[in-house]
Amino acid sequence: MWKFAIHSQQPFCWQQLCNRRHLYVGNVQQQTHLELLDAAPTRSDDEWLQAKPYEKVPGPGTWQVLSYFLPGGKQYNTNLIQMNRRMREWYGDIYRFPGLMGKQDVIFTYNPNDFELTYRNEGVWPIRIGLESFTYYRKVHRPEVFGSIGGLVSEQGKDWAHIRNKVNPVQMRVQNVRQNLPQIDQISREFVDKLDTLRDPVTHILNDNFHEQLKMWAFESISFVALNTRMGLLSDRPDPNAARLAEHMTDFFNYSFKYDVQPSIWPYYKTPGFKKFLQTYDKITEITTAYIDEAIKRFEIEKDSGNECVLQQLLSLNKKVAVVMAMYMLMAGIDTTSSAFVTILYHLARNPHKQRQLHRERRRILPDSDEPLTPENTKNMPYLRACIKECMRITSITPGNFRIATKDLVLSGYRVPRGEGVLMGVLELSNSEKYFGQSGQFMPERWLKADTDPDVKACPAARSRNPFVYLAFGFGPRTCIGKxxxxLEMETLLTRLLRRYQVSWLAEMPLQYESNIILSPHGIYVQVRAAC
Ligand code: HEM
Incomplete structure (x- = not known):
């Protein structure tokens, strides 16, 4: 069961995001999986033949769905989470959401065995549709800038693999990412210093403005990794281009929800709003490229100064790759990390006993709070990592994972032909009593594989739990590349913040969430006081 309230200004439907596979965007046909369409089943084995036919998957018909979402309908004005939950109550743990206006169906499943089958059969080129506007922007609007360089979120098949294989060692290798620790630590210290000015001087309460400031922390951190540049966004005098970039990124998120998620006619007719969106992309490209050009000049002067940073490694692949990846890091690495961090703080604020336990671990790691964080002293932080995981279990800011089935699958006893969309309802499973006892309780211990101190014991279930019931960062070759x-960012800031402060939740209401591209918290009411 859900233990927090979610509210949305706008009705939202995953299918709007997922079912645009027939679109032709300008002269660029979405290179997704069209070859899979209308293909005859390839399977004739017993399991397939004995499974129930696809047509028998429970779910509403097209007209029924339309009636749900019309004014006065049962799903009118519901958000993603509410919609999913109602549909699940009505149709069960697997149901078919029919494709509208010639678009594909999406199978919604809440069965971890289906998740495993879908992922294990996705092959080396998993298909997940997203950010079609970016594909259009790169390939149709600005081909002279990007050439044939694809981007991770919007590319599929070989084109996706081509870039992912190149950037995986740069962004997924722990040691490579952790070389940024000194600067990420410095940024976290600056943010924690700033907290004094963000909280109310008398009550010490932080409100929604805190989330905006956290976005600046996330921006400052990710832009250091992506552009090797300190933007000064936590200071009173940010770099003017950085401030502009921050504004454009905010616009980008709003536009992207409107044009990539909600139904829109832009693939057929470029509305004035969509043209403004393209201008926003232009400005982001222009500023990002300018920062990269400046960094290139710096690298020339500082030649052979030791390990190559992430940007240098991306540049050595290709400058266009570096620009596209830097843009993606900025687009995908601000709202996600800051929203997840608010969630983490909220759960710790509501669970003082666990917070004290975590504080003890922090003091062991940093006996002197002025000491820097290093690869050595941050190696062993089991309770901190368990706390972060437990927060993301209760509130995964990405509530579902999507794939196009690239093989014929039998899901929950039904035939699902390849080419169909499969939406895996991760958040529902990670909040289910069936997979997590006392699922509403914040219990970091459930993730511990070994005792961390005499009072904090390992949980036997941590070793035997089905790995598919918690997937906050996705799974497989297409898992989150920014994980x-x-x-690194969240662990560092949490260490710094809790080393100095203790946090309490003062509101009667739980933290609220809006669902747009991700779950985004609001209604923050945290008190931060000096830790003893
Ligand atoms: C707490 C923070 C974050 C969460 C919860 C999160 C979650 C996710 C999830 C669930 C996916 C889909 C994975 C799949 O389909 O299997 C994803 C993909 C992605 N994420 Fe993240 N993410 C976070 C932070 C970041 C950051 C900081 C970056 C940038 C450095 C980033 C960049 C990306 C990219 C580029 C993809 C697409 C990967 C691909 O398709 O190959 N994310 N993320």
Missing amino acids: RIAE
């Missing part, structure tokens, strides 16, 4: 960076 290591996000973990």
Whole structure:
């Protein structure tokens, strides 16, 4: 069961995001999986033949769905989470959401065995549709800038693999990412220093402005990794281009929700709003490229100064790759990390006993709070990592994972032909009593594989739990490429913040969430006081 309230200004439907596979964007046909469409089943084995036919998957018909979402309908004005939950109550743990207007169906499943089958059969080129506007921007609007360089979020098949294989060692290798620790630590210290000015001087309460400031922390951190540049966004005098870039990124998120997620006619007709979106992309490209050009000049002067940073490694692949990846890091690495961090703080604020336990670990790692964080002293932080995981279990800011089935699959006893969309309802499973006892309780211990101190014992279930019931960063070759960076940032800030402060939740209401591209918290009411 859900233990927190979620509210959205706008009705949202995953299918709008997932079912645009027939689109032709300008002269660029979405290179997704069209070859899979209308293909005859390839399977004739017993399991396939004995499975129930696809048509028998429970779910509403097209007209029924339309009636749900029309004014007065049962799903009118519901958000993603509410919609999913109602549909699940009505149709069960697997249901078919029919494709509208010639678009594909999406199978919604809440069965971890289906997740495993879908992922284990996705092959080396998993298909997940997203950010079609970026594909259009690169390939149709600005081909002279990007050439044939694809981007991770919007590319599929070989084109996706081509870039992912190149950037994996740069962004997924722990040691490579952790070389940024000194600067990420410095940025976290600056943010924690700034907390004094962000909280109310008398009550010490932080409100929603805190989330905006956290976005600046996330921006400052990710832009250091992506552009090797300190933007000064936590100071009173940020770099003017950085401030502009921050504004454009905010616009980008709003536009992207409107044009990549909500139904829109832009693939057929470029509305004035969509043209403004393209201008925002232009400005982000222009500023990002300018920062990269400046960094290239710096690298020339500082030649052979030791390990290559992430940007240098991306540049050695290709400058266009570096620009596209830097843009992606900025687009995908600000709202995600800051929203997840608010969630982490919220759960710790509501669970003082666990917070005290974590504080003890922090003091062991940093006996002197002025000491820097290093690869050595941050190696062994089991309770901190368990706390972060437990927060993301209760509130995974990405509530579902999507794939196009690239093989014929039998899901929950039904035939699902390749080419169909499969939406895996991760958040529901990670909040289910069936897979996590006392699922509403914040219990970091459930993730511990070994005792961390005499009072904190390992949990036997941590070793035997089905890995598919918690997938906050996705799974497989297409898992989140920013996972290591996000973990580094969140661990560092949490260490610094809790080393200095203790946090309490003062509101009667739980933290609220809006669902747009991700779950985004609001209604923050945290008190931060000096830790003893
Ligand atoms: C707490 C923070 C974050 C969460 C919860 C998160 C979650 C996710 C999830 C669930 C996916 C889909 C994975 C799949 O389909 O299997 C994803 C993909 C992705 N994420 Fe993250 N993410 C976070 C932070 C970041 C950061 C900091 C970056 C940038 C450095 C980033 C960049 C990306 C990219 C580029 C993809 C697409 C990967 C591909 O398709 O190959 N994310 N993320």
